[in-house]
Amino acid sequence: MMVKVNFLWLLLIAGGLLVLLAVLYYRLTRERERLGFYRRVCEDMNFYFMRYDILRDMVSLSAPAAAMLGLESPVRNFSQRVKEEGSRPGLPLYPLDQCLRSYEKDRFIKVSRDGQPAHRLQLHAYIFRDSRNRARHVVGMMMDVTHQFHKEAKLTVKAEMDGLTRLHNSGTCRQFLERTIGTSGRALFILMDVDNFKSVNDTLGHQAGDLVLTVVANAMRKVMKGRGFLGRLGGDEFCCYIHLLEAEDDVDRLCDDLNRKVTEMCEEEKIAMRITLSIGAAILQGSMTYKDAYAKADKALYQSKERGRNTYTILS
Incomplete structure (x- = not known):
């Protein structure tokens, strides 16, 4: 009799765990779908993202950002590479370096690669700190404003x-x-x-x-x-x-x-x-x-x- 009761309890516990796992899986799936939706919306709006891990000195790029900039993700030893390779217009790491510096004020840059049309990017960065107010991560957002730039340039020409x-x-x-x-x-x-x-x-x-x-x-x-x-x-x-x-x-x-x-x-x-x-x-x-x-x-x-x-x- 005792064995039968224990077995029933085990079945109930196992069933509860299965239900809990099913709920967690459902919520995780919904969260992934929600994040995927937001990602697609951002991509449709020509937003590109990067994240800089300060402790690891590593930059991770979203797939569209990596493709647009022609870089592999992640970019390791970022600060050291900037010192060695430089950061000026035309160099590979220039957009990332400028984006990380745009946490106080938006920056606008021109990015071009051989054989491809130039992009005009609006940059902004957000600093995330730990409980001791130490900077740990920087999330950068790059918005492609090429169409808007050309539209405004045409209006300027028309006015002048x-x-x-x-x-x-x-x-x-x-x-x-x-x-x-x-x-x-x-x-x-x-x-x-x-x-x-x-x-x-x-x-x-x-x-x-x-x-x-x-x-x-x-x-x-x-x-x-x-x-x-x-x-x-x-x-x-x-x-x-x-x-x-x-x-x-x-x-x-x-x-x-x-x-x-x-x-x-x-x-x-x-x-x-x-x-x-x-x-x-x-x-x-x-x-x-x-x-x-x-x-x-x-x-x-x-x-x-x-x-x-x-x-x-x-x-x-």
Whole structure:
């Protein structure tokens, strides 16, 4: 009888253990599913994760982070490798090092690998401490903000550039020139107007007028060859600014080349009127303001128009 009772108790205990194990397994499975769901959500939102074990000096990466950065996980002897290999843009450990340093303020970096598009990452780290307030782990989060970066860059370009000519617009020109003019020893500021532009619009139509403005902008790019700050101030008025005018710079030749190139390119576009420029160039010395520089170049431009247009005037 006693054996039978003990056996029943054993069965009950075994059954209870099985039920407990089943409950634990169910909860563990649900927890894994929940964590897997959050992981997929984070991956869909372009989040990448890393964890730095301070005592073991080891960085563990999530699979997407390791794939994106081209690193194997875990990265052992991390701090020693950073000292030996360095941490600067282009080096493998640079993103991880920057992420660990972003616990006070988010950082933004550019990461690129050979043959793959560059990623723009927003970094933030969280420090986890033990009961004695000693730092033990750092969890880093890297968010891919490439799409947002390019979207904002396009909006910035749209706000700063003239929609027709793709030169800097009037507001951008003024802001740039106000903070730049007077900060170099010798500079050059040029104003240009298209001669008889109203006649172009009245005779050939506004579509032809827009083409002329586009040609002028392209001619400026060709002549300047990437040098200087180019802008459209409004209507048919353009400007060019060279911050550091070298002694060997031939201002006369530059002005002549601008006018000649505009005429040539308009002829190539078969515009049915001869297109020329009136140009006023001001050589700037000392601590001049934007207002002073504009007035000086505008005076030179006025003199060019008084002399019959299709010419340039240089005031030094």
